[in-house]
Amino acid sequence: MAELRPTDFTAQITWLGMVPQNRANIRSEPLKTVQLSYGGITGDYHGGLTRASCVRVKEQHPQGTEIRNTRQLSILSAEELEVIARDIGMDTLDPTLLGASIILKGIPDFTYIPPGSRLQTANGTTLVVDVENGPCNLPAREIEQDAPGHGKAFKAAARGKRGVTAWVEREGQITIGDTLRLHVPDQPQWPHS
Numbered sequence: 001m002a003e004l005r006p007t008d009f010t011a012q013i014t015w016l017g018m019v020p021q022n023r024a025n026i027r028s029e030p031l032k033t034v035q036l037s038y039g040g041i042t043g044d045y046h047g048g049l050t051r052a053s054c055v056r057v058k059e060q061h062p063q064g065t066e067i068r069n070t071r072q073l074s075i076l077s078a079e080e081l082e083v084i085a086r087d088i089g090m091d092t093l094d095p096t097l098l099g100a101s102i103i104l105k106g107i108p109d110f111t112y113i114p115p116g117s118r119l120q121t122a123n124g125t126t127l128v129v130d131v132e133n134g135p136c137n138l139p140a141r142e143i144e145q146d147a148p149g150h151g152k153a154f155k156a157a158a159r160g161k162r163g164v165t166a167w168v169e170r171e172g173q174i175t176i177g178d179t180l181r182l183h184v185p186d187q188p189q190w191p192h193s
Contacts, residue, residue, distance in 0.1 A: 004118055009182040011110075011119070014078050015095050015103035016176055019045040026099035026138045033175040034101075036125060036168045040072030041101065047072060056134070069167060070130040073101040075119070076163030077110035087157035088143070088150045097142040100163075102174070107182055111161055118169065118183040125172025127180075130165045 017028030018041045040047035051069040053061040061067055076098065085093035095103050104110065104119075117129040135158035144151025 003186055004116075004183040005186040007182045007184055009107050010179050011077075011104035011106035011182070013102060013174060013176050013178045013180065014105050015100065016174065017095060017100055017102075018043065019099050019101075021045050021047075025142060027142060028096045028098070028100050030096065033173060035171075035173050036127075037171050038168055040069070040168055044072075044101070046074070046101075070128075071165040072168060073127065073166045074099055074133055074163060075102045075104060075110075075127070075129075075166055076100050076133075077107065077161070078103050078105040079108070080110060080161035080163065084154070084157045084161055088153040090143075090147060090150050093143070094146070097146060098139045104180065111163055113164065113182065114184050114189075116185045119166070119180040120170075120183060121172065121174060121178050121180055123172055124170055125174055126168070126170035127166045128169045130167060132160075133162045133165045135159055135162045 016031045016034050018031060019026060019028050021043060023045050034041055039049050048069050050066050051071065053063055053065040053067045055063065057067065076095065081093050081103065085091065107113065111132055113129055115129055115131050119127045135155045137155060140151040140154040143154050
């Protein structure tokens with residue numbers, strides 16, 4: 001029995017970006033095409049096979065401990081970004097302000113896809129979903145800088161809509177316009193959560 005089940009859900013890549021290693025903030029730089037390696041996007045601040053642990057895993061590791069990098073990419077939904085923008089009183093929300101790697105369109109309730117899911121292109125490039133990317137204050141600061149009065153509402157508005165973090169399972173190129181198919185773990189939800 002296969003551990004992952006292909007679904008009928010697909011999403012189109014509408015935006016790509018990377019956060020430079022020599023960053024002054026969390027802003028992404030837009031790209032048209034990205035070559036993904038096992039370390040993520042070459043030159044990206046979040047790239048690499050390992051990373052220093054941060055506050056998001058403080059219950060498991062002392063901050064700064066070297067751990068496997070499952071946070072190579074930040075993937076968000078165009079539909080959820082529209083809701084966040086509306087809820088903070090903006091017409092649109094620029095993905096660069098969120099440090100986004102990929103914006104997808106087409107999968108409902110994207111932030112809630114199961115951990116361990118795969119997003120795969122027709123050429124086989126495959127991303128593994130780690131967990132929901134909880135909203136934080138860093139994007140709020142960037143939004144506030146560009147649109148005073150709107151950033152402070154970001155964290156609350158983005159709860160459950162901030163997308164997911166992911167890592168590269170199979171290397172390859174992705175381009176704006178590519179389609180990714182969703183594959184989900186073929187197992188029931190753990191009943192004790």
